[in-house]
Amino acid sequence: MNKTAKTGLFEKYLTRGAESSIHAAYLKKYRINRILVRLTQIFLLFAFLLLWETASHKQWINQLLFSSPSEIWSLFVSMLLGGELTVHITATLLETILGFFLGTLFGTLAAVGIWWSRFVSDVVDPYLVVLNGMPKVALGPIFIVAFGGGYGAIIAMGVAISVIITTIVVYTSFREVDPNYIKLARTFGASKSQIFQKVIFPASFPTIISTLKVNVGLAWVGIIVGEFLVSKFGLGYLIIYGFQVFNFTLVYVSLFIIAICATFMYQAVVSLEKHLLKQRD
Amino acid sequence: MTDREPFIQFEQVGKTYVTLDGETTALENINFHVFRGEFVTLLGPSGCGKSTILSLLAGLIKPTGGTVLIEQKPVTSPSRKIGYMLQQDYLLNWRTIEQNILLGLEIQRQINDANREYALKLLDEMGLSDYRNYYPGQLSGGMRQRVALTRTLATRPDILLLDEPFSALDFTTRLRLEDLVVKTLRKHKKTAILVTHDISEAIAMSDRILILTGRPGQIKSEIHIPSALRDPLPFYSRDLPEFQNYFQNIWKVMNRDE
Numbered sequence: 141m142n143k144t145a146k147t148g149l150f151e152k153y154l155t156r157g158a159e160s161s162i163h164a165a166y167l168k169k170y171r172i173n174r175i176l177v178r179l180t181q182i183f184l185l186f187a188f189l190l191l192w193e194t195a196s197h198k199q200w201i202n203q204l205l206f207s208s209p210s211e212i213w214s215l216f217v218s219m220l221l222g223g224e225l226t227v228h229i230t231a232t233l234l235e236t237i238l239g240f241f242l243g244t245l246f247g248t249l250a251a252v253g254i255w256w257s258r259f260v261s262d263v264v265d266p267y268l269v270v271l272n273g274m275p276k277v278a279l280g281p282i283f284i285v286a287f288g289g290g291y292g293a294i295i296a297m298g299v300a301i302s303v304i305i306t307t308i309v310v311y312t313s314f315r316e317v318d319p320n321y322i323k324l325a326r327t328f329g330a331s332k333s334q335i336f337q338k339v340i341f342p343a344s345f346p347t348i349i350s351t352l353k354v355n356v357g358l359a360w361v362g363i364i365v366g367e368f369l370v371s372k373f374g375l376g377y378l379i380i381y382g383f384q385v386f387n388f389t390l391v392y393v394s395l396f397i398i399a400i401c402a403t404f405m406y407q408a409v410v411s412l413e414k415h416l417l418k419q420r421d
Numbered sequence: 422m423t424d425r426e427p428f429i430q431f432e433q434v435g436k437t438y439v440t441l442d443g444e445t446t447a448l449e450n451i452n453f454h455v456f457r458g459e460f461v462t463l464l465g466p467s468g469c470g471k472s473t474i475l476s477l478l479a480g481l482i483k484p485t486g487g488t489v490l491i492e493q494k495p496v497t498s499p500s501r502k503i504g505y506m507l508q509q510d511y512l513l514n515w516r517t518i519e520q521n522i523l524l525g526l527e528i529q530r531q532i533n534d535a536n537r538e539y540a541l542k543l544l545d546e547m548g549l550s551d552y553r554n555y556y557p558g559q560l561s562g563g564m565r566q567r568v569a570l571t572r573t574l575a576t577r578p579d580i581l582l583l584d585e586p587f588s589a590l591d592f593t594t595r596l597r598l599e600d601l602v603v604k605t606l607r608k609h610k611k612t613a614i615l616v617t618h619d620i621s622e623a624i625a626m627s628d629r630i631l632i633l634t635g636r637p638g639q640i641k642s643e644i645h646i647p648s649a650l651r652d653p654l655p656f657y658s659r660d661l662p663e664f665q666n667y668f669q670n671i672w673k674v675m676n677r678d679e
Contacts, residue, residue, distance in 0.1 A: 329528065342513065
C-alpha cells in the first residue's frame with residue numbers, strides 16, 4: 141500500500157508538465173535517462189575517491205607521490221582555516237581575470253584597427269601568422285626582465301597567450317559579416333565608423349563572446365605558467381613549491397582548486413553568453 | 422506630367438568593373454529619365470546590370486562614363502532623397518522591430534520625436550504595430566520585408582529603389598506585398614524604380630517598363646503601360662485581358678535576340 145503510494149509520487153514527478161500520455165511517456169523516458177546519467181557520474185566520482193584512498197592506505201601506490209583524498213582534504217581545511225589559501229586563491233584569480241580581460245580587450249582593439257584599414261591588414265598578416273604559431277610561453281624570460289618578477293610578468297603572460305588568437309578570430313568575424321548589411325548602411329549614408337558601430341560590431345558580437353570562452357582557458361594556462369616562473373604567491377606557485385619540497389599533497393590541493401575555479405569562470409562566461417545573446421535566433 | 426523636367430536622368434552612362442583578371446563592362450550607353458511620381462521598372466535577365474543602375478543612382482558606386490543626375494545635379498555620394506530596398510530584408514537580428522525601422526534615421530542623426538512617431542505610423546500602416554517590440558527572428562518572411570519597407574520609408578526618401586524586393590518570398594506573400602507597396606508609394610507620392618526579371622510583376626506594378634539586354638546591359642525597348650492597367654492595384658490588373666497582350670509583347674521583345 142505504502143509502496144504504491146510512493147511509486148505513484150515518483151511517477152508523478154517523472155511525468156510532471158506532461159500534456160498527453162504520449163508526452164508523459166516521452167518525458168518519463170527522458171528524465172529517467174537524465175537521472176541515470178547523474179547517478180553514474182556521482183558513483184564514478186565516489187568509486188574513484190574510494191579506490192584512491194584504499195590504494196594509498198594499503199600502499200598499493202606510492203603514498204608520497206599520489207597522496208590520498210583524506211590527506212588532501214585535511215591539508216585543504218587546515219590551509220583554509222589558517223587563511224593562507226585565501227591569499228593564494230585571490231592572487232591567482234585576480235591575475236587570471238585581469239589577463240583574460242586585457243587579452244580579450246587588446247585582441248579586439250587590434251582586430252578593429254586591422255579591419256579599419258585594408259592596407260594595415262595586408263601588412264600585418266604574415267606577422268600575425270608567425271606570432272600565432274609561436275609558443276607564447278617561450279616569451280616568459282623576456283616578460284620577467286621587462287615587467288619585473290611580480291604580477292606584471294604573470295599578467296603579461298596571460299595576455300600574450302590569448303591576444304593574438306583573439307585578434308585573428310575577431311578580425312575574421314568582422315570580415316565575414318554579409319556585405320549586404322554594409323550596403324544597407326551605406327544606402328543611408330553611413331560613415332565607416334557608423335558601419336562599424338551599427339553593423340559590424342554587433343553582428344560579430346557572438347563571435348567575440350565565444351572567444352571569451354576560449355580565452356578563459358588560455359588565461360589560466362598563461363597565469364599558471366607565469367606563476368611557475370616568477371611568483372611568490374598563487375596556485376601555480378603552490379604547485380611549484382609543493383614539487384620542490386616533495387609535498388605532493390599540496391600540489392593536489394592546488395590542482396583541485398584550479399580545476400574548480402576554472403570551471404566556475406567558464407560557466408560564468410557561458411551564462412553571460414546566454415544572457416547577452418538570448419534575443420538572437 | 423510628362424512636360425515637366427525629368428527628376429532622374431541617366432546620360433550616356435557606362436560602368437566597367439575592373440579586377441586583376443581584367444575588365445567587365447556591366448552597362449553601356451544607358452539613357453533614360455524618370456519623372457517625379459513615376460513608377461519605372463527595369464526588366465531584364467539576371468546579370469544584365471539592372472542592380473548596377475540602382476547602385477549608381479544611390480551613389481554607392483561611380484559610373485565610368487556619362488552622368489547620373491537627380492534634379493539636374495550629378496550624383497556623387499549616397500543621398501537622403503533615396504531609399505533603397507534590397508533583395509532580402511537584411512533586418513538586424515539583435516534589434517527589435519522598432520529599433521530596426523529607426524536604423525536609417527539613427528545613421529542620419531535624425532532621431533527626434535516627430536520622426537520616431539512617423540516611423541511608427543508607417544509601421545502601423547504596414548499592419549505591424551503590434552510587433553514593434555518583437556525581434557526579426559520571430560516574424561515571417563513577408564512581415565520582415567514589410568519591416569524593411571518601413572525602415573526604407575522612415576527616412577522620408579523621395580525616390581525608392583526596389584532591387585527585386587520580392588524575390589525571396591513565396592508567391593502569395595509576393596502578390597500581397599506588391600499591392601501594399603504600390604498602395605503605399607501612391608499614398609506617399611513617391612517616385613520608384615523597380616528592378617526585376619519577372620514580366621508579370623513589371624506589368625502589374627509599373628507605369629513604364631525599360632527592357633534591358635544582357636552583357637553589357639543596354640536598354641532595348643521602352644513600354645508604356647496604359648492607365649487601364651496602371652490604375653488598379655497589381656493583383657487586379659493581373660486579371661485584366663490587356664495584361665496578357667502586354668505579357669506576350671514583352672515576352673517577344675525579350676526573346677527577340679536569344
